[in-house]
Amino acid sequence: MRNLLSGITAFFHLEKRMYIEFAIATILFGVNIILTLTMGYYSEHKAYYPSNAFIVVLIIAWLVYAVNLFWSKKKSTSDIAVVLFGFFILWEVSYKLGFIHNDLLIPSPEGLFHVFVEKPTEIRDDVVGSVKILLDGFLMAVILGTLLGLLAGWVERVREVLLPISNVITLIPPLMFSAYLIMILPTFRAAAIAVIFFAVFWPTFQGTVARVGQIDKKIIEAAKTMGVGTVGMLFKVIFPYCLPGIIGSVSKSLRGAFMCLSGAEMLGINIGIGFFIEKYKSFADYRCVLAGILTVGVVTTLFDIVINKIEKTVIKWKD
């Protein structure tokens, strides 16, 4: 309730320029809706899809935009909305006017978003499957990478052994392992998890080592003079100091992990959004392929948002 109120008051405190920009973006949104609902097709197409899914997407996009504009008041918000709605109008109009002939490769926006109405359970199951594999490999890699990174960062001898090794391994794209991993590991699932693990483990390890190296010597000395031992130093001093860096690298490596996951799934696992894309590629159903790609983008973005939220609530301090 208080949020709503502050939102309303914020609305009346916007600059004039922002109202104009908001109006332009909203007019584009309205044009988009009207075109989608009323404009007829001026060319022959193989299939025509109902527009309800696309309309829902447009409305959601507009709502997200409006809320973001009034809460964050970032100047770029309206620009993004204008580009997005402009792009949709262009796509819609050129499709209906017949500028886009190849139905197979480039669907109409209605057709693309209708995939989510046609196959909701399939997409949901594949997203859940992907996320499960991702989390398994990811959590393991982050926990072990952090522990080993703390140890190597603190103990010079361990570091001198592991850092050169990791420098070589991180240069090899994790997907290159996957063909081999599928051979040696019992299941495709285990192989996919292993690929994710390799994609995340070494960057996490290296990031943690680097962060431990950055810690101010005075902080270590202060801890030493307070009688902090090795274990206390690692977990009560170095770990909390490194935590923001670890969370920061988590969001970065998560993106890499998602890439690897989609790749790993394409290699033969029978669940997951990568599998979804691969499957419809072999059916030459590029409408579904695009929908799958879009889903990967949305899910990754959602993960990013969640991690940022976690970072903001956990880390309240600055150096």
Add this chain to the structure above:
Amino acid sequence: MSEINVNEKKEGAAEIPYTIEINHVSFDYIDKKTRFGALHDVSLKIRKGEFVCILGSSGCGKSTLLGLLNGLNKAKSGELIINGKPISGPGVDRAVVFQQYSLFPWLTAKGNVLFGLKQSAKKYTKKERGELAMQYLESVGLGDSADKYPSQLSGGMQQRVAVARALALESEILLMDEPFGAIDPRLRLELQELVSKLSIENQKTVVFVTHDIDEAILLADRIVVMEPGKIRTILKVDFPHPRVRSELIRSDDYEKLHRQLTSAFYDQLMENIDKEVAL
């Protein structure tokens, strides 16, 4: 050498016992070619409850000496004894306040003080620790800022928290390495008076390193003037506590002592400059 020590210990036991004994200590920075901060055959004894200021220009080894006392540096030869036991490394019997801000940035002011309490040799329940932490923060005048992070505090406030954290260790000895060097003069005076008051209230034995003559006179029972690598002279300061700077500086004794210190401090500086010029 050991015989002499025994004799001196007996002598000391007659009055107030020695808390800190530094016997013929030498120190070299092996990795550096310069002799910056080295010590040669330094001896000093500090009694329980005494406030000793070590005064010297930069590079004379005063911070090195403190580093030996807090256990972060190891002496090349000689021995350092705390309450009859040789120093083997850092320990909670000695609390340290550094020049640079050394608070843990991920903990609030109260969290930092609590950290000190948890490390302290005495065992408290969680509730007692919370109450004590607030008590220490209030004693440095920061009861209101308990939940602030170091990045939200000014330099002077951070050093206050550092003092509170050092007090929270509840050690007998307080080692301070130019703690107010980076703080603006007006605030510095406030902090000096605070430290003087707290060290007496909490019956601390204090070793306080500084290059500020006025600071030394305001705080110390004894001032150890150093020249590079060794002790030049030791002067007693007899003004009664609590000392108020504005009153002190009007007295003749203050001026006399100040002149003595200045000449000890600057003669040695001039000698050094002459040496360098000669080279």
